[in-house]
Amino acid sequence: MILVVAALCVLSENVFSMPLDEYEKNLTAHLKKYVTVNSPSPGMENKSVYCIVDLYQIISVEEKNNILNAKLWMYCYYKIPAMEWDPEDYGGIRTLIFKEDTFWTPDIEVNSMTSNEFQSSTSQYVMFDGGLVLPIATSINAKLSCKFDVTNFPLDEHTCILELSQWVSKIDDYRLRYPELPNGESAMALLNYVRHDQWDLLRPVEMEARCAKFAGTFYDQHIYKIRIRRSPDFHLRVLVYPTLVIYGISTFSFYLPFESGEKVSLSITILLAQVVNLLGLSDNIPASSVNFPVFGKFVLVNIVLVGFTVLVSVITLNMYHKNTSSVPPQFLRKLPYTRIAWFVGVTKLSDSCNAVKSIKKVETDHTNSISPNDELLSDVNEIEEMMCAPEINENTKEEWQLIALVIDHICGFVYIIAGIVVFLLYNPLQLSF
Numbered sequence: 001m002i003l004v005v006a007a008l009c010v011l012s013e014n015v016f017s018m019p020l021d022e023y024e025k026n027l028t029a030h031l032k033k034y035v036t037v038n039s040p041s042p043g044m045e046n047k048s049v050y051c052i053v054d055l056y057q058i059i060s061v062e063e064k065n066n067i068l069n070a071k072l073w074m075y076c077y078y079k080i081p082a083m084e085w086d087p088e089d090y091g092g093i094r095t096l097i098f099k100e101d102t103f104w105t106p107d108i109e110v111n112s113m114t115s116n117e118f119q120s121s122t123s124q125y126v127m128f129d130g131g132l133v134l135p136i137a138t139s140i141n142a143k144l145s146c147k148f149d150v151t152n153f154p155l156d157e158h159t160c161i162l163e164l165s166q167w168v169s170k171i172d173d174y175r176l177r178y179p180e181l182p183n184g185e186s187a188m189a190l191l192n193y194v195r196h197d198q199w200d201l202l203r204p205v206e207m208e209a210r211c212a213k214f215a216g217t218f219y220d221q222h223i224y225k226i227r228i229r230r231s232p233d234f235h236l237r238v239l240v241y242p243t244l245v246i247y248g249i250s251t252f253s254f255y256l257p258f259e260s261g262e263k264v265s266l267s268i269t270i271l272l273a274q275v276v277n278l279l280g281l282s283d284n285i286p287a288s289s290v291n292f293p294v295f296g297k298f299v300l301v302n303i304v305l306v307g308f309t310v311l312v313s314v315i316t317l318n319m320y321h322k323n324t325s326s327v328p329p330q331f332l333r334k335l336p337y338t339r340i341a342w343f344v345g346v347t348k349l350s351d352s353c354n355a356v357k358s359i360k361k362v363e364t365d366h367t368n369s370i371s372p373n374d375e376l377l378s379d380v381n382e383i384e385e386m387m388c389a390p391e392i393n394e395n396t397k398e399e400w401q402l403i404a405l406v407i408d409h410i411c412g413f414v415y416i417i418a419g420i421v422v423f424l425l426y427n428p429l430q431l432s433f
Helices: 002-016 022-034 233-254 263-282 294-320 339-343 352-369 374-426
Strands: 048-062 067-079 095-099 108-110 113-120 123-127 132-145 157-166 175-177 199-214 217-230
Touching: 022 095, 048 132, 048 157, 048 199, 048 217, 067 108, 067 157, 067 217, 108 132, 132 157, 157 175, 175 217, 233 263, 233 294, 233 374, 263 294, 294 374
Parallel strands: 048 175
Antiparallel strands: 048 067, 067 132, 095 123, 108 157, 113 132, 123 132, 157 217, 199 217
16 A cells, blocks of 8 residues: 555656646747737737627517627637648647737727626637637627617618727727628638527628728728518407407497497497507507508507497497487488498388378278268378387487488498408508518
C-alpha cells in the first residue's frame, strides 16, 4: 500500500509540473506580436469587421406595446493575414482560445432594441485560416421596437427592424461588412430557428448595408428586416367565424313569430354578442387610431345593423299589438295590397265580413231579377249584423297585424342585402372575388 501511494504522488508531481506544449507556446508567442487592445491592428485585412446575426427564436410578440421579443446570436470577426499559420507546423493546432480583451473588440451595438440582455462568451478565438479573430460571440435576448399595422387582422404581416452599427468608431477606423451572399439568399442562415406557434417568419430575411451620417461623422449600418406573419387559425375560429354565424342568426329575428314574444330579446342578445366580439378584438390589437382593423369595422357595422333590428322589432311589435280603437293611416292600409308585400311573401288575410256582403249583393240581385223576397233579405241582414258587428274591431286589429308583418319582412329583406354588401365591402376573410 505504501508503495502504491508513493507511486501516485510521484505521478501527480510529474503531471502538474509538466510544461505547456511547446507548439502551443510558440504559436501563442507568434500571435501576440499582433495584439492590439485599444485600436484595430494595423495588419487587419481591408480594415474590415464582419458581423453575422442569426435569429434563433421569436419568444413573444407584444402587439399592444409594439415590441418583438426575440433571441439572437451575433458573431463578429476580422482577419489579420500575418497571424495565419500552417497547422502542420504547430502540431495540428487549428484554433487557439484566449482570455477576454486579449485582442481588440470592435464597438458594435444593436440600436433598435428597447432593452437587451447579452450572454457573451468570455473567450476570444483565433483560427488558422487567414488569421481569423473572433472577439465577439454572444446570444442576445432582445426587445425589438416594431410598428404594427393591424389593418388586415387576423391576416396581417409586420416588419421589425434590427439595426447594427458602429458606436463610437467611424468608417475611417474600420468598415462594418457582411459576407457576400448569392442573390435571393437570406441574410440570416436560420439553421437552428425554432418556429413560433402564433407567428410565421417570412423568408428570406433582407439586409441593407448603408453609410449613415451623424454630427459630420460617417459610420456603417446594417439594417435587417424581420418580417413576420400571424398564423390566423386561432383568431378565425375564435373571433371571425363566430361573428359571421351570429350575424347570420340575426336575420331570423325578422321571421320569428310576433306571438313568441322573443323578437326584441333575441335582437338584444345578438347585439350584446357582437359587442363582446369587439371587446375581444380590442384585447388583441394595439390601441391605434391610425390602423384600425377591417374586421373591427365589419363588427362595428354589424352592431349598427343589429341595433336596426332592435328598432324594427320594437316598432313592428307595437303595430302588431295596436289598440283596435286606432285606425291605420291610409298609406299603411294600402301596403299589404302592393307588389312589395307579395314580393316579401305576405298575402292578404281572409275577410269573412266582406264575403257575407258579397253574398248579400248576390241574393239582392237574384231577388230583384226574379221576385221580391223580404224574408230572405232580412235573414241576410241578420247574418251581416251578427258577423260584421264583432269583426269591425277584429278587422282593424288584423290590418295592424298585416301591416306589421309586411314591414317586418321588408326590413328583413333589406337587412340581408345590407349584410351581403357589408361583407363584400369589408371582406373580413380577405377573400378574392
